[in-house]
Amino acid sequence: MSLIVQKYGGTSVATIARLEIVAQRIIATRAQGHDVVVVVSAMGHETDRLDELAQQVGITPEVHREVDVLLSTGEQVTTALLSMVLANQGCAARSYTGGQIKILTDSAHTKARILNIECERLRSDLDASVVAVVAGFQGVDERGNITTLGRGGSDTTAVALAAALGADECQIYTDVDGVYTTDPRVVDDARCLARLTFEEMLELASLGSRVLHTRAVEFASKYKVPIRVLSSFNDSVGTLITSEDDSGMEQPIISGIAFTKDEAKLTVLGVKDIPGIASKILGPVSDANIEVDMIVQNVAADNSTDFTFTVRRSDYDQALVVLRSVATQVEAREVNGDNRIAKLSLVGVGMRSHAGVAAKMFRVLAAESINIQMISTSEIKISVVIDEKYLELAVRALHSAFELA
Amino acid sequence: MSLIVQKYGGTSVATIARLEIVAQRIIATRAQGHDVVVVVSAMGHETDRLDELAQQVGITPEVHREVDVLLSTGEQVTTALLSMVLANQGCAARSYTGGQIKILTDSAHTKARILNIECERLRSDLDASVVAVVAGFQGVDERGNITTLGRGGSDTTAVALAAALGADECQIYTDVDGVYTTDPRVVDDARCLARLTFEEMLELASLGSRVLHTRAVEFASKYKVPIRVLSSFNDSVGTLITSEDDSGMEQPIISGIAFTKDEAKLTVLGVKDIPGIASKILGPVSDANIEVDMIVQNVAADNSTDFTFTVRRSDYDQALVVLRSVATQVEAREVNGDNRIAKLSLVGVGMRSHAGVAAKMFRVLAAESINIQMISTSEIKISVVIDEKYLELAVRALHSAFELA
Numbered sequence: 001m002s003l004i005v006q007k008y009g010g011t012s013v014a015t016i017a018r019l020e021i022v023a024q025r026i027i028a029t030r031a032q033g034h035d036v037v038v039v040v041s042a043m044g045h046e047t048d049r050l051d052e053l054a055q056q057v058g059i060t061p062e063v064h065r066e067v068d069v070l071l072s073t074g075e076q077v078t079t080a081l082l083s084m085v086l087a088n089q090g091c092a093a094r095s096y097t098g099g100q101i102k103i104l105t106d107s108a109h110t111k112a113r114i115l116n117i118e119c120e121r122l123r124s125d126l127d128a129s130v131v132a133v134v135a136g137f138q139g140v141d142e143r144g145n146i147t148t149l150g151r152g153g154s155d156t157t158a159v160a161l162a163a164a165l166g167a168d169e170c171q172i173y174t175d176v177d178g179v180y181t182t183d184p185r186v187v188d189d190a191r192c193l194a195r196l197t198f199e200e201m202l203e204l205a206s207l208g209s210r211v212l213h214t215r216a217v218e219f220a221s222k223y224k225v226p227i228r229v230l231s232s233f234n235d236s237v238g239t240l241i242t243s244e245d246d247s248g249m250e251q252p253i254i255s256g257i258a259f260t261k262d263e264a265k266l267t268v269l270g271v272k273d274i275p276g277i278a279s280k281i282l283g284p285v286s287d288a289n290i291e292v293d294m295i296v297q298n299v300a301a302d303n304s305t306d307f308t309f310t311v312r313r314s315d316y317d318q319a320l321v322v323l324r325s326v327a328t329q330v331e332a333r334e335v336n337g338d339n340r341i342a343k344l345s346l347v348g349v350g351m352r353s354h355a356g357v358a359a360k361m362f363r364v365l366a367a368e369s370i371n372i373q374m375i376s377t378s379e380i381k382i383s384v385v386i387d388e389k390y391l392e393l394a395v396r397a398l399h400s401a402f403e404l405a
Numbered sequence: 406m407s408l409i410v411q412k413y414g415g416t417s418v419a420t421i422a423r424l425e426i427v428a429q430r431i432i433a434t435r436a437q438g439h440d441v442v443v444v445v446s447a448m449g450h451e452t453d454r455l456d457e458l459a460q461q462v463g464i465t466p467e468v469h470r471e472v473d474v475l476l477s478t479g480e481q482v483t484t485a486l487l488s489m490v491l492a493n494q495g496c497a498a499r500s501y502t503g504g505q506i507k508i509l510t511d512s513a514h515t516k517a518r519i520l521n522i523e524c525e526r527l528r529s530d531l532d533a534s535v536v537a538v539v540a541g542f543q544g545v546d547e548r549g550n551i552t553t554l555g556r557g558g559s560d561t562t563a564v565a566l567a568a569a570l571g572a573d574e575c576q577i578y579t580d581v582d583g584v585y586t587t588d589p590r591v592v593d594d595a596r597c598l599a600r601l602t603f604e605e606m607l608e609l610a611s612l613g614s615r616v617l618h619t620r621a622v623e624f625a626s627k628y629k630v631p632i633r634v635l636s637s638f639n640d641s642v643g644t645l646i647t648s649e650d651d652s653g654m655e656q657p658i659i660s661g662i663a664f665t666k667d668e669a670k671l672t673v674l675g676v677k678d679i680p681g682i683a684s685k686i687l688g689p690v691s692d693a694n695i696e697v698d699m700i701v702q703n704v705a706a707d708n709s710t711d712f713t714f715t716v717r718r719s720d721y722d723q724a725l726v727v728l729r730s731v732a733t734q735v736e737a738r739e740v741n742g743d744n745r746i747a748k749l750s751l752v753g754v755g756m757r758s759h760a761g762v763a764a765k766m767f768r769v770l771a772a773e774s775i776n777i778q779m780i781s782t783s784e785i786k787i788s789v790v791i792d793e794k795y796l797e798l799a800v801r802a803l804h805s806a807f808e809l810a
Contacts, residue, residue: 016458016462019462053421053482053486054485054486056421057421057424057486057489057490057493058489058493059489060492062492063488063489063493065499065500066484066485066488066489066492066500067485069481069484069485069488069500069502070481070485070486070489072481073478073481073482076474076475076477076478076481077455077458077478079471079474080471080474080475081459081462081471083468083471084459084462084463084464084468084471084472084475085462087465087467087468088462088463093471094470095470095471095474097474097551099504100549100550100551144505145505146502146505
């Protein structure tokens with residue numbers, strides 16, 4: 001008998017009919033002899049509806065406490081309805097807000113971090129064969145103020161609960177079958193992965209595979225909680241995400257290909273190649289609250305250098321304005337940019353022990369006459385920036401060349 | 406300087422624009438030098454929306470705990486949004502759920518009763534010039550489970566808070582100017598009353614003047630909290646409701662005329678006039694969870710009697726079925742009924758010391774050729790049942806005869 005934490009996201013709980021299917025799944029899991037604790041998100045677009053009300057009033061930092069009070073009602077509604085559906089199907093259930101089971105967080109409203117979870121009530125429910133249905137995404141600070149964990153925070157709640165309870169597995173139910181080698185909408189024969197390591201999942205998640213919230217994966221990695229991503233719409237086994245040590249077999253070289261079109265590229269040409277120039281350029285960008293992703297500085301020639309970085313596409317125009325003002329100060333020759341780019345990344349822990357992945361990647365892209373504009377590498381990832389019009393072609397070619405199908 | 410509890414109902418808080426007007430009123434009250442604590446209901450038809458979701462799942466007593474978790478989100482949303490609006494208008498504000506300020510209730514989910522309110526947080530907010538915005542209608546039991554007080558419970562929350570804080574006045578903001586001598590939709594020159602006693606308000610409220618929740622008036626009467634009913638849409642002074650002792654002047658004989666078409670009449674004809682017959686007839690009706698309002702038993706003639714009572718109109722068909730089965734057992738001659746009736750009541754504490762009110766009432770109705778089917782009296786009220794088609798005519802005639810305009 002295992003203890004399983006199951007988390008059901010927005011599409012899985014969007015209607016009463018969907019909640020009935022979720023209830024059947026919970027009951028079936030218990031019939032297999034497992035103990036279950038459930039975490040739920042808000043129904044369908046409920047969070048968007050509440051967020052829109054808050055936008056109408058106007059969101060300033062002074063009212064972040066109240067935004068949390070507002071948004072947290074979304075998950076509360078789901079916990080109540082799912083508990084009712086379970087009871088009607090003969091399964092004793094009890095709903096809990098973050099405050100009721102004391103999911104203690106810091107006081108950083110709208111982006112709070114979990115500090116501690118009291119497990120007493122949940123354990124006594126487990127002993128009494130009652131299914132606890134916990135509101136995801138929310139907690140309370142030490143003074144009892146309601147806090148929320150930021151978008152996707154329900155995944156984090158589920159993993160944190162699994163860690164606190166010492167659960168055997170944290171199952172994240174979504175509207176896809178699991179984590180794929182790449183986006184099936186781009187590559188027909190994209191394959192659902194059976195296993196992944198936390199590191200690989202982190203790279204895939206932060207690169208645009210939106211199956212799982214990054215913070216939840218970090219949390220799971222830290223506390224070694226096995227996560228399973230699976231569909232609430234069918235009975236596939238999904239993707240199991242564990243520590244590298246636990247996977248117990250040699251890793252494939254490449255696990256998946258992540259990509260995003262949500263970036264833009266900016267270049268400062270012909271700046272002096274002197275110490276401190278990078279911070280002079282990026283300081284004002286960061287001060288403008290613009291997040292920078294990839295950064296590349298070319299090798300200097302004749303005492304001048306070119307400096308390129310990427311930002312979120314929605315920040316492109318603002319970044320260009322900031323950069324033009326900076327360019328005058330650092331006596332740059334020119335500033336240019338491109339918001340028609342895409343970033344594509346190969347991810348895989350097997351890369352560590354296999355040379356030649358980068359070379360093969362570049363060869364495949366060259367064979368398709370795709371020019372590489374930027375390159376950035378980490379231990380288990382190689383990212384390139386290319387013209388966005390070649391993205392689908394590049395993904396398909398690499399998916400096939402690295403035999404991911 | 407006074408301490409005022411202000412309660413804003415559903416129509417007063419239905420939109421963000423309405424919340425902005427409410428915020429201005431709160432700020433204006435404070436500018437006059439008063440301290441203010443605010444209680445709010447759910448926005449517009451939000452409670453109906455949530456209730457419909459619950460109905461879709463199916464409401465059984467086993468899930469009443471969860472129904473409360475669901476419904477309580479409605480008020481929570483309003484507290485958050487109003488606090489945001491107040492903050493944006495430069496007035497420091499903080500929202501509270503029933504649980505956060507420990508509105509302790511019993512565990513009778515969906516119809517809980519308030520046992521105690523801790524005032525510590527509210528007092529420290531008052532000291533810090535922060536407006537506390539409290540969710541009406543909800544509380545927690547001693548184990549921290551969320552409870553609700555039943556429909557209209559926000560009025561009760563406001564009065565209970567006013568009692569706990571020793572407030573000088575509890576203002577109930579509605580969409581009408583106050584309590585009227587009768588329904589202005591029926592009588593053009595119906596007048597808004599300046600003052601009423603708790604007893605009169607109780608009779609008027611329970612008879613269909615839906616301005617104020619009966620339980621709230623009982624609570625206010627018990628703890629002697631002056632209530633003022635007034636409009637959130639204009640600046641009229643509304644109706645002040647206090648103890649009879651406080652009103653400090655002679656009472657008018659009649660304060661108002663209440664009426665309802667929501668009743669039906671049932672009669673058992675020709676039953677034996679023996680002890681216990683009433684309970685034999687009404688016992689099975691009560692067992693079927695049908696509430697009985699007026700009961701009249703005619704004086705016996707030739708050892709048999711007729712027995713008449715009224716029920717809610719929606720219970721009429723079921724009551725008729727129950728009664729036909731009872732009739733056979735008690736050997737009644739016949740059972741008949743009428744669901745086209747109306748009940749009309751004159752209310753006024755001045756009646757106690759004035760004879761002849763009933764006689765005048767019957768004379769006025771007779772002058773309009775309106776037949777009286779049932780009569781029932783109490784110390785401060787006379788009720789009659791008439792054919793519903795004469796209701797408006799009767800109300801207008803009495804309103805004019807008793808000079809209520």
